[in-house]
Amino acid sequence: MTVRNRAGHTGTLRTFGPGYLRATSLRAMEYDFKAIEAKWRAKWTEQETYRAEEVVDRPKYYVLDMFPYPSGAGLHVGHPLGYIASDVIARHKRQCGFNVLHPQGYDSFGLPAEQYAIQTGQHPAITTEQNIARYRSQLDLLGFSYDWSREVRTSSPDYYRWTQWIFARLFEHGYDHAAGKARPIAALVDVLAAKGNKELDWAVGDDTLKEAGTVLWGDDFDGAFSADQWNVLDEAGRSSILMAYRLAYLADSEVNWCPALGTVLANDEVVGGLSERGGHPVVRKKMRQWMMRITAYADRLLDGLDTIDWSDSIKEVQRNWIGKSTGAQLRFAIQDHPDHHIEVFSTRPDTLHGANFLVLAPEHELVDAITTDSQRATVSAYQQETAARSERERMAGDRGVTGCFIGAHAVHPLTGDAMPIWIADYVLAGYGTGAVMAVPAGDQRDWEFAKAFDLPIPPIFEGHDIDSGAESDKQSVLCNSGDWNGLTCNAALPRAIAETEAAGFAKPRVNFRLRDAVFSRQRYWGEPFPICYVDGIPQLIEDEQVLLPDVDAYLPTETGDPPLARAEQWNVSRGDRMEYNTMPGWAGSSWYFLRYMDPHNEDAFCDRVKSDYWGQVDLYVGGAEHGTGHLLYSRFWTKFLFDLDLIGFDEPFAKMINQGMILGRSSFVYRIEGTNRFVTFEQRKDHRTQRLHVDISLVKNDVLNLEGFKAWRPEFADAEFVLNDAGEYRCGNEVEKMSKSKFNVENPDDLVERYGADTLRCYEMFLGPLEQAKPWDTQGINGVHGFLRKLTRLYRDADGNALITDGLPSAEAERALHKTIKKVTEDLDRLSWNTVVSALMIGVNELTELGCHDRAVLQPLSAIVAPYAPHLAEELWEACGGNGSVVDAPWPKWDADKLVESEVTYPVQFNGKVRFQFAVAADAAPADVEAAVLADERTGKQLQGRTPKKVIVVPGRIINIVG
RNA sequence: GCCCGGAUGGCGGAAUUGGUAGACGCGCUCGACUCAAACUCGAGUUCCAUUGGAGUGUGGGUUCGAGUCCCACUCCGGGUACCA
Secondary structure, three states, X not given: OOOOOOOOOOOOOOOOOOHHHHHHHHHOOOOOHHHHHHHHHXXXXXXXXXXXXXXXXXXXXXXXXXXOOOOOOOOOOOOHHHHHHHHHHHHHHHHOOXXXXXXXXXXXXXXXXXXXXXXXXXXXXXXXXXXXXXXXXHXXXXXXXXXXXXXXXXXXXXXXXXXXXHHHHHHOEEEEOOOOEEEEHHHHHHHHHHHOOOOOOEOOOHHHHHHXXXXXXXXXXXOOXXXXXXXXOOHHHHHHHHOOOEOEEEEEEEEEEEOOOOEEEOHHHEEOOEEOOOOOEOEEEEEEEEEEOHHHHHHHHHHHHHHOEOOHHHHHHHHHHHOOEEEEEEEEEEOOOOOOEEEEEEOOHHHHHHOOEEEEOOOXXXXXXXXXXXXXXXXXXXXXXXXXXXXXXHHHOOOOOOOEEEEEEEEOOOOXXXXXXXXXXXXXXXOOOOEEEEOOOOOHHHHHHHHHOOOOOOOOEOOOOHHHOOOOOOOOEEOOOHHHOOOEHHHHHHHHHHHHHHOOOEXXXXXXXXXXXXXXXXXXXXXXXXXXXXXXXXXXXXXXXXXXXXXXXXXXXXXOOXXXXXXXXXXXXXXXXXXXXXXXXXXXXXXXXXXXXXXXOOOOOOOHHHHHHHOOEOEEEEOHHHOOOXXXXXHHHHHHHHHOOOOOOOOOEOEEEEOOOEEEEEEEEEXXXXXXXXXXXXXXXXOOEEEXXXXXXXXXXXXXXXXXXXXXXXXXXXOEEEOOOOOOOEOEEEEEEOOHHHOOOOOHHHHXXXXXXXXXXXXXXXXXXXXXXXXXXXXXXXXXXXXXXXXXXXXXXXXOOEOOEOOOOOHHHHHHHHHHHHHHHHHHHOOOHHHHHHHHHHHHHHHHHHOXXXXXXXXXXXHHHOOOOHHHHHHHHHHOOOOOOHHHOOOOOOOHHHHOXXXXXXXXXEOOEEEXXXXXXXXXXXXXXXXXXHHOHHHHHHHOOOOOOEEEEEOXXXXXXXX
C-alpha cells in the first residue's frame, strides 16, 4: 500500500503569493519544523541536556571543532559544515553509551577587532563581544549539542591568565636532549655552577649564547665556558646566558616585519612575502623579540606524526615544514686565510669528489673578510642588489641565475685543489650554514649555476652525460671518486660520512628547516606578557595577574613603542617598565582543548584528574589551512606540558578530519565596456564586455530580476538591458570561493527560516564527502526537506493525527529497518557522513512503500535519525512514546537474522556479460546453484550447444559462465 | 619543479574485500490534480541503434570478471619551493 494522504487538501488550501511561502504553509500541518525546532531547543536548554560531567566508570569520547575567530561578517553555509559533522558524531557516540565532551568557544584575540578599534576608537572587547553574540545566535539555530557551560574565550582574563602561566613555565624551562624532555632552568643553573656548559646537551640558541658570551668574556668566546667563569657572573650576566637556553626567550633576530600591520609575524603567517592577513608586504628586520624554541622539539614533532591518525597530506605538510635532513657538515680551509674556514652542510657528502666550487649566501658573515680587493666593488654591488630584490623576486617567481665571484679560493679537503668561492642568492643565509659545496654533476641548481658562469662540471657518475643536467639518482655508480669508485651513491654515503669524519674535516649532522617561532606582536589585542624589566633584565610577574590595560589609542607611541606603552599607570607598576608586546594569535589556541576539560578551575589550567579522564581529543574537525601554524604549535605545547607531567599524553589530537571548502556559485552580468548597456549571457561575446558580479539572491535559474538589480545598484537604474529571445536577461555563472565580495554567499539563517535546521544539517552532510571541496547548490535542499517530510508522514497524517500502531511488523518492514540500521551504523563508524543520509532516504522510501506504521520499526528509526535531525527525531521519538530524550536513546543494533532473505537473485553472466537474472534458494550450496543454472533453459539458449569451460559461482554475488 | 589529492550521466555524488557501474538527491521529460500555474503525487531519465552494442580521463596489461589491481601518459584541484 502506498501512503497517499494529500488528496483533498490541495483544493482547500489554495492561496496566492510567492511560491515557496505557499509551499511552506501547505506543509506546515504535517511537518511544522518551526514549531518543532523551537519546542525542542527550549527543552534542551531548560533540561541542560548537553551538559557534560566527568563520569569515571563510563568511557569518554572527546569530539572537538576548531574554535572560530568571531569575525563581524557572521556565518555562511560553509562555516557550519564541520560543526554539523562533529555534532553528528558527538550525538552518535552519546547514543552508543559514551560520555561525550563536545564543547565550543572563541579564538577571540586577533587583528580584525583591533583594526576596527584603530578606525573607530571602539574597544576591541566590545566589538568582540558583539561578534560573539552574533555567532552564538547563529550557532544556536542549528541545534548543536555543545555544552556551552564549558565555553572558553581566549581574550577572557580567566582564560589568558593560564596562557600567561604556560608562557611562564616555558620561560622557566629549557630542553635537555640527553633527558629527551624539558627541564627547569634551575636544574641547568646547578649544572653550570658545577661544570660549566661543556658537557651540556641542552637545546641552545648559538647566536644568543655567542653574543652574550662575547660581551662577558671577549671576542674569542667559542661557545663553551667553565664553572668558574659562570660562578663569577652577576645577575645580568647569568640572565643573558640563560636566555640562550630558555624555551621562551628574548633574542635579537631577523624577523618578518609588516609595516602595514605594525607588527612582526611568524613564518607561517607570511605567505609568499605577504602577510597572511591582509596581504601586506613583509620585510626582514633585526629586532629584539620573544621567541619559542620549538626547534628543540623538532624530532619529537616529526616522530609523533606516526602515532596520530591525520590525513597524509597534512602530515606531509608538517614533515616538510620541519624539514629534517641528515648528512654531514664539512669544513673547507680558505687559501691565504688560515684563521678562517667555511662550514658547509651537505646531504650528499658521497659526491664530494665532484665539488669544485663553494657558494655562500650573499649575507654570509665571512664574505667581507675574504673578498679580495679587486672583487670588493662588484661583490658589494651584488649584495645590495640581492638585498633590495629578494622579496619582490620571490613573489614574481622569476629565477634567473645570478651570482658573483669573490676572488677567494677554498681548498678541496681530499684533493687539495683550489675551489673558487662565489656568492649567489640561491643559497639562503637562514638554512644550514648559509654555504654550500657546489657539485654541478649532482645537483641541478649547482649545474645551472656552473653552466651560467661557465664553470667546469667534473663528471663523477658512470655513464652520465654531463651536458644533460645533474644526476640525482642515488642508484648511480660513482667514478672519479677515489676509493668510492664503483660504489652506488647509496652505498658510498655512509662511508663518505664515516671517512670524512675520521679524516677530521667533517662531522655527521642533522639539519632542520624548522625555525624558532617569533612569539611577540606589537599589537594591543592579545595576551599581555607576565613580564617586567628590572635593569633591563626580564622578570616574571607571578604573584598577580597582568591584565590588558586600557589605552587612549590602539596605535604605537610616538617613539615607536607598541600600544601597551601608552598605558601610563600600568607600565610603571613593576620594575622599570612592563613588557609592551603582546602574544600572537596562536598562543591561546595552542592549549584551549585542555581548558574545556576544566573550564572554571581557578587553581590550575586544568586539573590532572580531569585531563586524565578526558584525555586526547578523539576526533578533531577543522580546516586544513592550519597545517604549519596552530596544529604544530598546539602539538609543541602539548609535548611541553607532558614533559612537565601536567598532562598524561603528548599528542593533542588523536584523529583529525579536515573538511573541504564549500564553494559558491557566482552570477554575472555583462556590461559593454564604457557604456551603460548590459547584454544577456548569450550575446556577451558579440561585444567587448566587462563581467560584474551580481547578488545571487537576484538571480533565479540564471535569470536576472531586473527590478531587483536596479534597486540593488542604483547607479545602473537607468541602464539598458539587452534581453535574449525569451525576453529574459540571462546571467553567466562560475563556481568560486564563497565570499561576501563575490555576492555568492548563502546564509544559514535564511535556509533555517525556510526549511528548518534539521533540513540544513542533513543537506550539508548530503552534499558529498566531508573532506572534498564542493559547490553549494540551494536547489538541491528541496530533496532533503522532502525526505524529512516523508519521514514525518510515517508517524502522523497531514492533519497531525498519529498513525503509529502496535501490530507486529512485517518481515519486509523489519528487513528495511535493520538494513538501514546496519548501513547507518557502519557508515558513521567510517565517517562517511554523506552516504548515511542516502541510506536513511532509502529506508524511509521502503517503509513508505510498505505502508509501515509500526511502533517497533518507527521508534528505532527515530533514534538513528537523531544525530542528523535532532529536533524532528525528538518529536518522533516522543510520538512513539519513547522514554526521555532521543539524545540518550540507545543506538539500535541490527539483527543479522532479520536481514536474511529466503531467495537470492543472481545475475548470470556469459563471458562477463549479464544475460539474465536467476532466483535460487539463499541456502543452496554453490554446486547446487551451478547445477540449477546450467539446467535452466536460458542457459542453453545462451550457450547454443557450446560446453561451458568454466562456471564461477560467487555465493550471494554473481554467476559467470565461460564458454 | 616537488609533494598530496582527484577525474564516474546534464549536475552533486554512490559502488567499503576485484563480482549486475550510475545507489540517493537535484535537474529534465511525460502523466495525474488544476480554468491555469505553483505545490503535491506517479512514471521515465548513461549514451547510441527497432532484438543489440558501447561505456567510469587516455593507451596498454593481469583476471572467468577491473571504476577498483599493475605499467605508461593526459588533464584538474590543493599544498609548497632556490632547504644544499
